[in-house]
Amino acid sequence: MLRINELKLPLDHPETALRAAVLARLGIPDADLIDMSVFKRSYDARKKSAIMLIYSIDAEVRNEAAVLARHAKDQYIGPSPDTGYKFVDAAPPAAGTPRPIVVGTGPCGLFVALILAQMGLNPLVLERGKVVRERTVDTFGFWRKRKLDTESNVQFGEGGAGTFSDGKLYSQIKDKKHYGRKVLTEFVKSGAPEEIMYVSKPHIGTFRLVKMVEQMRAEITALGGEIRFQTRVEDIMVSEENGVRQVTGVRLAGGEEIATRHLAIAIGHSARDTFQMLYERGVYVEAKPFSIGFRVEHPQSLIDVCRFGPNAGNKLLGAADYKIVHHASNGRSVYSFCMCPGGTVVAASSEEGRVVTNGMSQYSRAERNANSAIVVEITPADFPSQHPLAGIDLQRELESRAYVLGGSNYDAPGQLMGDFVAGRPSTAFGSVTPSFKPAVHLTDLAPSLPDYAITALREAFVAFDKQIKGYFKEDAVLTGVETRTSSPIRIKRNDDDYQSLNTRGLFPAGEGAGYAGGIMSAAVDGIRVAEAMALAMAAR
Structure with a gap:
């Protein structure tokens, strides 16, 4: 498979023009073009009267090596990169290792949980708010009747703040491992329109996001994960082991304690009480x-x-x-x-x-x-x-x-x-x-x-x-x-293992921790943190 970038056609071009443009660009007869698909479509609107569509095309051709050799000096033609997701190579955790816990079900938390579940690590997910449809009722109730539920609103509940947004799915983050492609693939699998895979500025919108969040929840639980709603983490338990602070569990608002040594904090930018709790427990936090x-x-x-x-x-x-x-x-x-x-x-x-x-x-x-x-x-x-x-x-x-x-x-x-x-x-x-x-x-x-x-x-x-x-x-x-453009704090973490600077087993993640901004970057950060947790659980 080879890829052609920067293929430009007029906005109103006929459907047949795209194939013809590919043939002309590669200099091959129609019989040699076995298949083609649009990888990306954007537009150039600088000249309003003559807007151009800009395509990236993946093409399967006969004698691919010869075609690539003929265009070796063309920076816009080359082999298609492998954008498929590869699970991190992590050994199973030792027997008796407590299951990982994920706090929050925004885009970041959902992807931490999804990747862990797909790897067979049976995460427990704790969400202070309600399931997405109940949360939607509460949110619309606030808008119509001025009745605010401080635990179920635009900020808190299944899907996170991104549920009530434009649903933008593009970001300027560096993504050499093509994690963003994994995010889009999972979204389409959960009901998003397939066009998000190729349009330059994909978005979904609130009502479609609701259905997608429900589908992702269903997959996480089907793979062995557990999700508890209206379950607020009131405290984290930390002990000192060989001079190092180590997470050992969480305490819920109702008093229940749950053991874990691998805790992802994937809260949103408005979880101010949780920020306060983490600071009081000595977790390194800084203003941003x-x-x-x-x-x-x-x-x-x-x-x-x-x-x-x-x-x-x-x-x-x-x-x-x-x-x-x-x-x-x-x-x-x-x-x-x-x-x-x-x-x-x-x-x-x-x-x-x-x-x-x-x-x-x-x-x-x-x-x-x-x-x-x-x-x-x-x-x-x-x-x-x-x-x-x-x-x-x-x-x-x-x-x-x-x-x-x-x-x-x-x-x-x-x-x-x-x-x-x-x-x-x-x-x-x-x-x-x-x-x-x-x-x-x-x-x-x-x-x-x-x-x-x-x-x-x-x-x-x-x-x-x-x-x-x-x-x-x-x-x-x-x-x-x-005022809630991004988190006002950063829960600092190491660059290599994604764990808190001073608390082992604590994995700050996503927008609330100060490492993302928007659905796509938060979801990608969730994948990275899930991989780091899997590797940490595999360590002997």
């Missing part, structure tokens, strides 16, 4: 940067035209996204984050008396608004103290401000973009109707974030109009606040 800002809503039709011009609405292109950044004059970087085409802004609170936003899309991306977080990067130097958990304190302060500004009833504070830049409160919506539920309360957002963030955002919104014409729209809606 994250970002703060607002959700911004524009008409999706405006973004489509800005990005695709006369090709807006083309089914192959779908709803347009964007990625923008501005380096403000006060030294702060402002950028778009978790952009949701054709989506909604959602209430993502997990603590009483606090308001926080997130973005979500269904697979169709058919809602009237585009939304994205526009955020300002902050570092531990901006936190209220040098304590490792000080970033959590800042998040809580900003979310509490938002709660009060919104009316102290879980409505979110909002403001029109023009009013925000001009420094005046908003009193009425314009052409953009906000999607946030329960509701958006118009006000002045300036008190919701630190002054340096407000200054940088005001400058950025005007500057972004140079990158996307029409972006600075007077009645675009800003909804506050966005």
